[in-house]
Amino acid sequence: MSDPLRIGVAGLGTVGVGTVKLLRQNKTILSERCGREIIVTAVSARDPAKDRGISLSDCTWHSDAETLATDENVDVVVELIGGSDGIAKDLIEAALANGKHVVTANKALVAHHGCALAVTAENARLVLAYEAAVAGGIPIIKALREGMSANAIDRVYGILNGTCNYILTSMRETGKEFQMVLSEAQELGYAEADPAFDVDGIDAAHKLSILASLAFGCQVNFDAVYVEGIQQVSPLDIQFAAELGYRIKLLGITCRTTSGIEQRVHPCMVPLGAPIAHVEDVFNAVVVHGDHVGRTLYEGRGAGQGPTSSAVVADIADIASGRNTRTFGIQAGNLSKLQTVAMSERVGSYYARFTVIDRPGVLADIAAALRDHDVSMEAVLQRGRAPGESVSVVLTTHETREANMMATINTIDETKAVLEPTMMIRVERF
Amino acid sequence: MSDPLRIGVAGLGTVGVGTVKLLRQNKTILSERCGREIIVTAVSARDPAKDRGISLSDCTWHSDAETLATDENVDVVVELIGGSDGIAKDLIEAALANGKHVVTANKALVAHHGCALAVTAENARLVLAYEAAVAGGIPIIKALREGMSANAIDRVYGILNGTCNYILTSMRETGKEFQMVLSEAQELGYAEADPAFDVDGIDAAHKLSILASLAFGCQVNFDAVYVEGIQQVSPLDIQFAAELGYRIKLLGITCRTTSGIEQRVHPCMVPLGAPIAHVEDVFNAVVVHGDHVGRTLYEGRGAGQGPTSSAVVADIADIASGRNTRTFGIQAGNLSKLQTVAMSERVGSYYARFTVIDRPGVLADIAAALRDHDVSMEAVLQRGRAPGESVSVVLTTHETREANMMATINTIDETKAVLEPTMMIRVERF
Numbered sequence: 001m002s003d004p005l006r007i008g009v010a011g012l013g014t015v016g017v018g019t020v021k022l023l024r025q026n027k028t029i030l031s032e033r034c035g036r037e038i039i040v041t042a043v044s045a046r047d048p049a050k051d052r053g054i055s056l057s058d059c060t061w062h063s064d065a066e067t068l069a070t071d072e073n074v075d076v077v078v079e080l081i082g083g084s085d086g087i088a089k090d091l092i093e094a095a096l097a098n099g100k101h102v103v104t105a106n107k108a109l110v111a112h113h114g115c116a117l118a119v120t121a122e123n124a125r126l127v128l129a130y131e132a133a134v135a136g137g138i139p140i141i142k143a144l145r146e147g148m149s150a151n152a153i154d155r156v157y158g159i160l161n162g163t164c165n166y167i168l169t170s171m172r173e174t175g176k177e178f179q180m181v182l183s184e185a186q187e188l189g190y191a192e193a194d195p196a197f198d199v200d201g202i203d204a205a206h207k208l209s210i211l212a213s214l215a216f217g218c219q220v221n222f223d224a225v226y227v228e229g230i231q232q233v234s235p236l237d238i239q240f241a242a243e244l245g246y247r248i249k250l251l252g253i254t255c256r257t258t259s260g261i262e263q264r265v266h267p268c269m270v271p272l273g274a275p276i277a278h279v280e281d282v283f284n285a286v287v288v289h290g291d292h293v294g295r296t297l298y299e300g301r302g303a304g305q306g307p308t309s310s311a312v313v314a315d316i317a318d319i320a321s322g323r324n325t326r327t328f329g330i331q332a333g334n335l336s337k338l339q340t341v342a343m344s345e346r347v348g349s350y351y352a353r354f355t356v357i358d359r360p361g362v363l364a365d366i367a368a369a370l371r372d373h374d375v376s377m378e379a380v381l382q383r384g385r386a387p388g389e390s391v392s393v394v395l396t397t398h399e400t401r402e403a404n405m406m407a408t409i410n411t412i413d414e415t416k417a418v419l420e421p422t423m424m425i426r427v428e429r430f
Numbered sequence: 431m432s433d434p435l436r437i438g439v440a441g442l443g444t445v446g447v448g449t450v451k452l453l454r455q456n457k458t459i460l461s462e463r464c465g466r467e468i469i470v471t472a473v474s475a476r477d478p479a480k481d482r483g484i485s486l487s488d489c490t491w492h493s494d495a496e497t498l499a500t501d502e503n504v505d506v507v508v509e510l511i512g513g514s515d516g517i518a519k520d521l522i523e524a525a526l527a528n529g530k531h532v533v534t535a536n537k538a539l540v541a542h543h544g545c546a547l548a549v550t551a552e553n554a555r556l557v558l559a560y561e562a563a564v565a566g567g568i569p570i571i572k573a574l575r576e577g578m579s580a581n582a583i584d585r586v587y588g589i590l591n592g593t594c595n596y597i598l599t600s601m602r603e604t605g606k607e608f609q610m611v612l613s614e615a616q617e618l619g620y621a622e623a624d625p626a627f628d629v630d631g632i633d634a635a636h637k638l639s640i641l642a643s644l645a646f647g648c649q650v651n652f653d654a655v656y657v658e659g660i661q662q663v664s665p666l667d668i669q670f671a672a673e674l675g676y677r678i679k680l681l682g683i684t685c686r687t688t689s690g691i692e693q694r695v696h697p698c699m700v701p702l703g704a705p706i707a708h709v710e711d712v713f714n715a716v717v718v719h720g721d722h723v724g725r726t727l728y729e730g731r732g733a734g735q736g737p738t739s740s741a742v743v744a745d746i747a748d749i750a751s752g753r754n755t756r757t758f759g760i761q762a763g764n765l766s767k768l769q770t771v772a773m774s775e776r777v778g779s780y781y782a783r784f785t786v787i788d789r790p791g792v793l794a795d796i797a798a799a800l801r802d803h804d805v806s807m808e809a810v811l812q813r814g815r816a817p818g819e820s821v822s823v824v825l826t827t828h829e830t831r832e833a834n835m836m837a838t839i840n841t842i843d844e845t846k847a848v849l850e851p852t853m854m855i856r857v858e859r860f
Binding site for chain 1: 448452456459460462463464465561567568569572573576577578579580581582647705708709720721722723724725726727728729730731736737739740741742743744746747748751752753754755756759760761764
């Protein structure tokens with residue numbers, strides 16, 4: 001057997017502690033699988049006195065995370081501090097400069113600085129691994145970068161944020177409003193005290209930009225991701241979706257079109273026949289379409305101590321076993337510039353819910369606006385109430401350009417019969 | 431860039447031709463991903479004159495497959511001949527003896543001779559790769575062996591045969607009998623002229639025995655797999671399953687119990703809430719339960735030219751990139767002997783359909799037999815007909831030992847009221 005692989009863990013929160021625990025608990029099978037031992041030799045966190053439920057007496061304690069990078073007894077630095085800049089970035093740069101491999105779970109950092117760091121790592125023949133940064137315990141980076149390596153990728157999409165999926169699932173099951181379900185999710189620990197990062201779609205967008213780079217061999221471009229969160233989704237929309245044969249999911253979608261690469265995160269109506277419609281609660285799932293393999297789907301837990309540690313340690317095991325893959329699939333210096341497609345150019349179907357006064361001629365006005373903008377209606381539902389009261393008119397369209405759909409909605413929203421801004425949700429048929 | 435990796439393909443059927451095509455079609459992206467070119471330098475098949483729709487003029491033709499193993503211009507032998515013994519096995523042994531890596535799609539061969547060949551390959555520091563042997567285009571070998579490497583595995587199960595899944599899906603959707611749907615599947619090319627290998631569960635059992643070895647670090651033991659096919663499943667059972675909230679799927683299941691490792695392939699009732707219930711048509715899916723990651727699911731096409739070639743070429747790309755993993759996850763010489771658990775020891779729920787004469791006292795007899803064998807009933811359905819005619823009595827049980835359930839059914843089948851052998855299907859709640 002070779003010498004043990006020596007790990008330095010920076011950040012001892014849930015995932016850091018989970019990683020140390022996992023490496024100890026599954027020590028024997030990991031040694032068998034990697035052909036060498038993996039040992040934690042050093043750690044870094046803010047408070048050395050805090051009880052974390054694990055003994056760290058056999059580890060060197062670094063009160064300054066960056067000094068982990070120069071610890072002679074460390075071969076791999078595991079960055080679990082978080083944040084796209086600051087200490088996390090300084091540590092990773094220092095580690096690579098000092099000839100140490102890096103494993104990170106930090107999606108924000110990879111989304112913002114992944115390409116530059118990849119160039120540094122590859123020039124130094126070091127590994128920069130980040131399986132835990134996307135979809136937690138699902139080995140999607142490995143699947144996309146190695147498992148699908150024979151394929152030209154057409155499209156990748158998925159449920160990339162467990163908090164949002166939990167909220168949407170719970171809203172559907174209970175009929176409750178977003179705010180109420182969010183509060184419950186916070187009590188259960190499924191949502192952060194400040195939930196904006198999750199429910200506004202930013203977290204999913206970080207992950208999507210990484211997947212797009214891997215799929216299409218382009219530089220990670222987080223700023224080019226179109227992002228909409230789930231705050232506007234109402235129980236009414238969820239109910240109409242069910243009646244029309246759909247479920248509402250927050251999806252990250254990236255695909256190649258004739259004009260470039262689409263990158264978008266927004267609520268979607270997905271048909272019940274699509275496997276991703278049945279991915280519920282805190283589970284994540286990613287679908288990868290390859291030119292030869294067709295559709296493949298990967299599902300599992302996207303967060304939490306166990307799943308995230310599983311992904312971190314899988315990266316460590318790859319390093320221990322001498323398996324190395326280019327950070328973004330191809331040489332980082334050769335990644336192309338991503339050619340973004342504007343949202344207005346999206347071609348697809350739409351769901352719209354109009355809140356209007358129930359009086360003669362309203363549906364005719366809506367139908368006229370659709371016709372004027374060359375949008376073809378597929379289905380329409382209207383809930384009858386007393387004449388003169390507000391009513392929901394719901395419709396789905398055939399395929400059309402987003403620009404046309406937005407123009408239609410603007411026209412309709414300007415008519416007097418419309419009482420609230422219209423709710424629009426994109427339909428993805430896959 | 432390094433020297434090109436030179437491939438020799440043995441067997442030019444659907445997958446062999448697909449592999450050559452894929453390597454040519456995606457030549458550029460493969461070079462980018464692997465850092466070197468991959469070229470087909472030699473091929474072998476029975477009839478050199480046959481038109482296969484591809485030009486092979488730049489390849490050395492070997493009329494005897496085994497001479498591929500000594501071709502100086504071949505680094506990797508790709509075995510796509512098939513069959514657990516004979517030419518395929520001779521070729522692989524010869525290739526390894528001559529210092530060539532081997533990629534195969536041959537599940538029967540890996541199930542029967544995988545361990546011995548793995549020892550040979552590892553002693554010679556060569557790769558023996560077989561991603562295409564299990565679940566076609568799904569990178570399940572990589573997921574299990576590398577992606578899940580941090581985990582002790584508790585359980586692996588899946589839909590491993592696309593033909594059976596297509597037949598069961600079609601039976602449910604159309605209400606037709608097995609034989610009729612099988613004929614249609616044969617016409618569509620989804621089932622072989624001799625379908626026994628698929629519909630009797632043998633193909634799924636080959637794959638399951640390989641997954642069990644990877645999951646539990648034991649020697650592949652195909653002979654220890656309990657196998658039942660789908661020929662006995664009737665439209666009536668599929669309909670009752672739906673009424674009870676289940677779907678019938680042919681699953682391969684392997685799990686660790688206190689007594690050893692279970693390995694079994696048989697029709698199962700799976701609840702509609704389980705993601706695997708929604709894997710339909712020719713799709714395959716595998717669920718892996720790890721101690722830290724929890725449940726992960728992998729879905730995709732399990733057969734066909736594109737998906738299978740995708741898996742074959744992914745293995746070739748790993749070799750081209752210098753990525754190497756032990757054939758069965760740990761050193762082949764260290765694989766333990768599998769300790770089999772007898773089917774009679776299975777603990778779980780059961781569905782039983784009794785065909786009885788509709789007369790007073792029949793349900794009482796059934797209930798008494800259950801009680802006498804300590805089996806607790808969960809639900810019961812009876813279809814009323816005219817008294818004196820045959821009727822189906824369907825029940826599901828709470829958890830019980832298989833031995834008790836079989837004894838119950840034997841007792842009931844001996845009573846005069848029973849007109850046909852009772853149909854029993856295991857319920858898997860997961």
